[in-house]
Amino acid sequence: MSAAPDIRARAATSEDVLVEVKGLKKHFPVTQGLFVQRVIGQVKAVDGVSFTIRRGETLGLVGESGCGKTTTGRCILQLERPTAGEIVFDGVNLEKLSEKELSPLRRKIQVIFQDPYSSLNPRMKVGEIIGEPMKVHGVQPDPGKRQQRVAELLSVCGLNPKFADRYPHEMSGGQRQRVGIARALSLDPEFIICDEAVSALDVSIQAQVINLLEDLREQFGLTYLFIAHDLSVVHHLCNRVAVMYLGKVVELAESDELFDNPLHPYTQALLSAVPIPDPTIEKTRAHQTLQGEVPSPMKPPSGCVFHPRCPMAVESCKAGIPELIEKRPGHWVACTEVS
Amino acid sequence: MPKLLEVEDLRTQFYTTEGVVKAVDGITYSVDEGETVAIVGESGCGKSVGAMSVLRLIPNPPGQIVGGQIRFQGRDLLTLDDAEIRKVRGHKIAMVFQEPMTSLNPVLSIGTQLTETMMHHLGTTQQEADRRAVELLGMVGIGEPERRLKQYPHHFSGGMRQRVMIALALSCEPRLIIADEPTTALDVTIQAQILELMRDLTKRMGVALIIITHNLGVVARYAERVIVMYAGKIVETGTSEQIYHNPRHPYTIGLLNSVPRMDLHRGKRLVPIEGQPPDLTRLPPGCAYRPRCRWAIADCDRAVPPLAEVADGQLSACLRRAELDASMRDAS
Numbered sequence: 001m002s003a004a005p006d007i008r009a010r011a012a013t014s015e016d017v018l019v020e021v022k023g024l025k026k027h028f029p030v031t032q033g034l035f036v037q038r039v040i041g042q043v044k045a046v047d048g049v050s051f052t053i054r055r056g057e058t059l060g061l062v063g064e065s066g067c068g069k070t071t072t073g074r075c076i077l078q079l080e081r082p083t084a085g086e087i088v089f090d091g092v093n094l095e096k097l098s099e100k101e102l103s104p105l106r107r108k109i110q111v112i113f114q115d116p117y118s119s120l121n122p123r124m125k126v127g128e129i130i131g132e133p134m135k136v137h138g139v140q141p142d143p144g145k146r147q148q149r150v151a152e153l154l155s156v157c158g159l160n161p162k163f164a165d166r167y168p169h170e171m172s173g174g175q176r177q178r179v180g181i182a183r184a185l186s187l188d189p190e191f192i193i194c195d196e197a198v199s200a201l202d203v204s205i206q207a208q209v210i211n212l213l214e215d216l217r218e219q220f221g222l223t224y225l226f227i228a229h230d231l232s233v234v235h236h237l238c239n240r241v242a243v244m245y246l247g248k249v250v251e252l253a254e255s256d257e258l259f260d261n262p263l264h265p266y267t268q269a270l271l272s273a274v275p276i277p278d279p280t281i282e283k284t285r286a287h288q289t290l291q292g293e294v295p296s297p298m299k300p301p302s303g304c305v306f307h308p309r310c311p312m313a314v315e316s317c318k319a320g321i322p323e324l325i326e327k328r329p330g331h332w333v334a335c336t337e338v339s
Numbered sequence: 340m341p342k343l344l345e346v347e348d349l350r351t352q353f354y355t356t357e358g359v360v361k362a363v364d365g366i367t368y369s370v371d372e373g374e375t376v377a378i379v380g381e382s383g384c385g386k387s388v389g390a391m392s393v394l395r396l397i398p399n400p401p402g403q404i405v406g407g408q409i410r411f412q413g414r415d416l417l418t419l420d421d422a423e424i425r426k427v428r429g430h431k432i433a434m435v436f437q438e439p440m441t442s443l444n445p446v447l448s449i450g451t452q453l454t455e456t457m458m459h460h461l462g463t464t465q466q467e468a469d470r471r472a473v474e475l476l477g478m479v480g481i482g483e484p485e486r487r488l489k490q491y492p493h494h495f496s497g498g499m500r501q502r503v504m505i506a507l508a509l510s511c512e513p514r515l516i517i518a519d520e521p522t523t524a525l526d527v528t529i530q531a532q533i534l535e536l537m538r539d540l541t542k543r544m545g546v547a548l549i550i551i552t553h554n555l556g557v558v559a560r561y562a563e564r565v566i567v568m569y570a571g572k573i574v575e576t577g578t579s580e581q582i583y584h585n586p587r588h589p590y591t592i593g594l595l596n597s598v599p600r601m602d603l604h605r606g607k608r609l610v611p612i613e614g615q616p617p618d619l620t621r622l623p624p625g626c627a628y629r630p631r632c633r634w635a636i637a638d639c640d641r642a643v644p645p646l647a648e649v650a651d652g653q654l655s656a657c658l659r660r661a662e663l664d665a666s667m668r669d670a671s
Contacts, residue, residue, distance in 0.1 A: 064526035172615050173382075202381035202553065207597035207611030214608070229527065232556075236599035236609070256604050273531035275556030276602050277595065279579040282560040289535055290528045293496055 018191060018223050019053040019076065024085035026071050030298060043297045045071040047247035049085075050324070053191075058217065058224040060238030060255065062231060062270075066297060067244040069227045073193045076225065077111055078102055089191070107137055110184040114196035116176030120168040127164030130154070130182045137187060153182040156219075158212060174205035181212065185220070193225045198233060210237060231274050235259050243267045246297055246305040249324055253331040263333045265312045266290075304335070312337045342410075343514055343547050344370040344393070349407035351385075351392045354400060358620035362388040364571035365407070367646075370515065373545045375538070377562035377579075379552060379594075383616060385571040386551045390517045394428050412514070430460040433508035435501070435537075437520035442504060443492040449476075449503055450488030453510055460511045475506040479536060498529035505537060515547045522557070534561055555598050559583060567591050570617050570627035573646060577653030587655040587663050589632045626658075634659055 026046040031037040046068040053059045061069045074080045076087050078094055087094045089105060097105070113119040120129055130150045134140040140149055151161035157178040168176055177197065184192055194213065198206045210233065216222060228234050234241055235255055242252040243264065251264040262268045269290040276282060292309045295301055301308050307317040314337065324334040351363040363385040370376050378386045391397055392404050395416065409416040411432065416424060428434075436442040444452060453475065454468035463471070469488075476484035479502040492500060501521065508516050518537065522530035538561055541548045552558060558565055558579065565582040567575040567590065575588035586592045593612035614631040623629060625640035632639070638658055646654040649661070657663060 064528065174615065202616070203555070203594060203597045204381060204612035205616075207599075207609040208613075210599070210609055211611060231527070232599040232601040235601050236605060259601055269528060271601070273528045274601060275531075275554070275560035276600065277555040277559045277583065277598050278602075279559045279583050281602065287531070287535070289531050293498060293529065294526075 016055045017052045018055040018090060019225070020086070020088040021052070021072070021076065022050050022086040022088065024049045024072065024075055024087070025083045026068075026075055026080055027083045041298050044247050044300060045297060046075065046082075047300075049244070049247070049249050051242055051249060051252060053223060053225060055190075055223055056217075056221055057239045058226055058237055060234035060241040061225060061227045061244060062229060062234050062241060063244035064229060064270075064294060066246075066294060068247040068297075069244050070195055072244070073111070073195050073225060073227050077109060077193060078106070103137075107133075107139075107187040108190045109193070110187065110189040110191070111193045111195060112177075112180050112184050112197040114199050116173050116180055116200065117168075119180055120176055122168055124167075125164065126154075126166050126168065126171075126179050129168070129179060130164070130186055133183060133186045139187060149186070150182075153185055154179075156185065156216070157182040158208075172205075174201055174208060177201060177209055178212065181209075181216070185216065188220075189222070191223045191225070193227065195227045196229070197226075199228060199230060206233070213237065231259075231271065243270065246294065246300055248305060248334065249332075250306065250334045251332065252324065253328075257328075257331055261331075263327060263331065263338045264335050265310050265337075266306050269311075341372070341413075342369040343372045343374075343412065345408070345410040346389075346393065347408040347410070349389065349392055349409065350405045351388050351397055351402060352405050353402045355620070360619045361571050361622070362402070362619065363392060366568070366571075366573050368566055368573065368576065370547050370549060372514070373542075373547055374564065375541065375548045375550065375562050376564045376566065377550045377552060377558040378566045378568060379555065379558055380568035381553060381616060383570075383619065384568040386568050387519050389568070390519055390549060390551050393517065394432055394434065395424050396428075396434075426460070429456055429508075429513075430511045431513055432515045432517065433511070433513040435504050435508050435516060435518040435521045437523050440492075440497065440500065440524075443500060445492050448489055448491055449495070453488070453503075453507060456507060457510050471510065472506075475510055476503075478509070478540065479503070479506045480532075481506075497525055498533060501525065501529075501533050502536065505533070505540070509540060509544070509546075512544070513546060515549070516541065517549045517551070519551045520553070521550065523552070523554070530557075537561075555594065567594070570619060570622060572627065572643070572656065573654075574628065574657070575653075575655045576646070577650070581650060581653040585650070585653075585664075587649045587653065587660045588657045589634050589659075589663070590628050592663075593631070626656075634663065 024046055025048055027042045027044050029039045030041040030043055032040045049072055063069050075082045127150045130153055131146045134146055140146040150164050154161045154163055159178050198209050201209060226238055238255050241255050241258050242249050245266050251267045262271050269288055272288040290309055303318045303320055304322050307313040322334045322336045324332045327333045327338055347367050348365050349363055350365055353360040353362055366389055380386045393409055397404060450472055453472040457463050457468045457471060472488055473484045476487060481487050481502055522533050562579050565579050566573055569590045575591045582591060586595060596610040597612060612631050617627050625642055626644055629635045629639045644656045644658045646656045649655045
């Protein structure tokens with residue numbers, strides 16, 4: 001695979017960071033009124049998120065519905081323009097670029113969506129779906145060569161090259177997800193955002209796709225941002241994991257460290273809520289059930305957004321917003337009560 | 340103890356343009372009073388159709404229950420007429436569905452939906468039903484029940500709606516609740532709240548529970564007995580300890596190997612089940628799992644292997660069930 005020339009010489013950093021998200025905010029206006037729309041509030045979907053992704057690593061982004069994990073991914077993809085903050089990809093600040101300047105970079109950042117039923121055009125054949133990005137970006141203008149490349153991508157993703165002539169509805173969910181992966185690979189990306197990429201699949205098929213993602217990461221030196229709500233899958237696939245709650249990162253650590261020693265009370269509750277497939281362990285395991293529900297992101301609580309549900313909350317949690325602090329080497333937590 | 344529910348050789352088919360789909364193809368199981376049984380399997384294995392058949396909620400056409408018996412408290416539900424089965428539904432056997440968004444009526448208040456059911460099945464007065472409704476909402480952990488009863492489903496979050504569904508299911512003091520993927524649409528912390536609530540209430544009231552799920556963690560935490568289904572048939576059944584610690588059917592072993600374990604350290608590669616789930620209109624002869632099975636032998640495609648005992652209370656439908664012990668599983 002030929003690597004496209006870099007837009008600008010890569011700045012050598014000690015950690016070789018590929019993606020840097022700095023103080024990312026994305027607020028959506030909430031409007032009311034049928035004819036005259038008035039803005040009555042803001043949904044702070046993402047509210048000051050910072051993290052880095054090193055070249056070749058897989059960073060997991062977990063949290064429950066509405067925590068902002070998907071919006072964070074969409075901002076990195078530049079499908080949403082952030083309200084504030086910076087997305088630096090390979091040394092280039094994407095926020096400073098025009099649409100035209102962004103286009104060559106879009107090739108390097110690809111996405112795999114959750115729903116293999118709605119993310120493939122039902123009127124296009126599989127071969128056209130996978131070839132489309134190459135056509136759009138003018139990477140492979142020759143139809144014969146493009147067809148050859150499609151066949152290659154299909155077999156890389158564990159599908160018979162003959163599937164190029166099929167339509168999505170003729171395939172199972174697992175096969176469709178492989179088509180989505182082949183399409184993401186068609187432009188030789190460096191970075192792939194997997195947004196709930198295996199969530200809709202049955203367990204036996206999910207394991208096949210997880211193994212495929214791992215193989216591709218190795219074979220093509222890919223970097224992933226893996227957005228998911230299934231903590232077991234995230235633990236298995238990711239080197240590091242960031243936990244989000246109401247638009248903020250509350251904890252970030254190496255995968256094994258986070259699952260062995262969760263420090264933030266939300267992470268602790270989240271992990272304790274996930275049942276482990278072993279009845280003997282489940283019988284003796286302490287279950288800490290979190291009370292209440294996630295508050296509306298339109299009216300987030302003051303201070304630490306988790307304080308109304310937090311078993312450790314003290315009076316000061318209602319006032320100050322806790323910073324994400326490195327409490328142990330490589331283990332970041334946004335909680336003032338964690339020593 | 341007498342069996343509460345006995346399903347015998349149940350067969351449910353769907354007539355489609357692609358051919359006849361044998362969604363449930365001869366399943367036999369029973370549920371005791373107060374017991375929690377999980378039915379697990381992947382999409383299309385027949386777990387939901389099997390449970391819907393118990394209450395005769397199969398849309399006809401295209402579906403039809405073509406054979407078998409479903410005895411509930413000794414009565415065969417398949418021989419009842421429409422008026423009689425309606426007296427069982429929502430009364431002695433209640434259901435909790437996956438979609439809390441669509442299984443409540445959006446134009447009726449929560450209070451109306453709760454009291455209507457009780458007045459219909461139990462013949463209670465409006466006042467008595469109102470009083471019970473307040474009590475039920477309190478029991479499922481909904482604060483300010485008097486105010487909440489006047490509200491409509493869209494005022495409730497997904498987790499709260501599922502609590503309302505549970506209140507509705509419990510309102511007529513059923514003996515059995517069938518919960519079809521009750522928490523699949525919910526976030527994990529809400530899932531835990533709902534499942535703990537269901538377990539506490541069913542245990543306290545001695546109600547039997549059938550949980551239909553694809554989540555092996557949920558099964559391990561909540562079920563006493565497990566039924567594993569594949570391609571419309573039961574392939575293995577036993578206590579949850581037997582199924583998780585000593586599985587004796589290749590499909591069960593495959594499922595357990597496919598799930599990533601959060602409690603173990605990373606690094607181990609998953610062992611997926613190869614191939615694709617079967618097309619139910621074109622099942623191979625013999626064992627339906629044979630094309631994906633790593634232990635298949637020539638005899639496997641001769642005839643469908645029957646469920647046979649491998650240990651006390653554990654049945655497996657595999658010809659090689661006797662050999663398939665720990666040493667063979669580990670060698671894979």
